[in-house]
Amino acid sequence: MKDAILFLVNIVNSIHDILIVLINDMLGLQMTDKDMHFWIMGFIGIGTFAVVYLFTKWLAKLPFGLHLVAFIYTLTFMFVLVFAIEIQQAITSRGNMEFIDAVVGLWGYIALFLVYAAIAAVLLIVKRFFSKGKKKRDLRL
Template sequence: MKEIILIVAELVNIWHDVLLDLTRVLGWDLSDKDLHFWVIGILGFIALLFVDSIFHALSKLSISAISFLFTFSMVLVFVFAVEIQQKITGRGNMEFGDAAASIFGFLVFCGVYFVIRLLWRWVQASRRKQPTS
């Protein structure tokens, strides 16, 4: 896990330096804060357009799909925050396997919930179809 974070951090640092150098060559003379404003602003906006189109399509199918995706993203952030916290404080081990187990646990519990909900709806639908005497 530590190695993955270090690789990602190095990639981000390389792109940061490339973009900062590129803006200087183009004569834009952006500060680090300006670069963060533009890059995160543009990437965030593109992500919003992508997520918005997906969520609109999903809303026609099920609000639960949107709830699942939102919760899944929160779980991802929380899981990796816990792993990073373990590394910083030295309490526990920062391991990718821990993160994977956490996410798998979330998926299993959600899967059980959705199966139970599906069975409940099936039972209710079959009751409505039965003629009353």
Template sequence: MESVLKVLAYIINWVHDFVIGITKVFGFNATDKDLHFWLLGMTGLIIFIITDFLFRRISRWNISVVSFIYTMTLLLVIAFSLEIEQKITGRGNMEFEDIVAGLWGFLAIFGAYALIRATFYYARKLYNKF
């Protein structure tokens, strides 16, 4: 897990230095705060446009699909946060496998929930038919 974070940090730092170099070449002497403002602002807008388009299409099937995607995304952030917190405080081990295990736990428990929900749905449908 620590090595994955180090690689990601290296990539982010390289992109950061590259963008600063480009802005200096074009005479746009941006501060670190300016870069965060523009890069995260544009990245956020691009992500919003893509997810808005996809979620509008997906919601035609069932809004629960959108809820599931949102929940998985939030759990991913929480899982990474927990592992980083463990590394910072030294309480527990920071391991990528912990994140995977936590997400598999959600998928397994959600699968059971979906199965129970589908059983009740089809049982009610069958009951109303007769």
């Protein structure tokens, strides 16, 4: 996992260097590192927001859409959490930084969510069954 993180760090550093050359040298803007972080992260953030907003707006229209939105939001949080824990283990040398630990942790969340979804589906089916029976009884009276 450490090699994967170092690989990603090298990619980010290369992009950073390209942006410095493009913005400062070619366009002559002479922005500081802080200025570049402000603008680049701002554009990445607002672009991501637009995509996420449109995606969640579409998801919310689906049956159980709000559940899907909550699932995806929580899954995103869990990704950040499990990788933060693994990186923390590498920095502090308390435990082993292993990619499989992060994967297993995410599978734990998915498995328990599926149990929740199954229980919710059974309760929904039971509720619909009893509400149909009640409507038929009300019509006979």
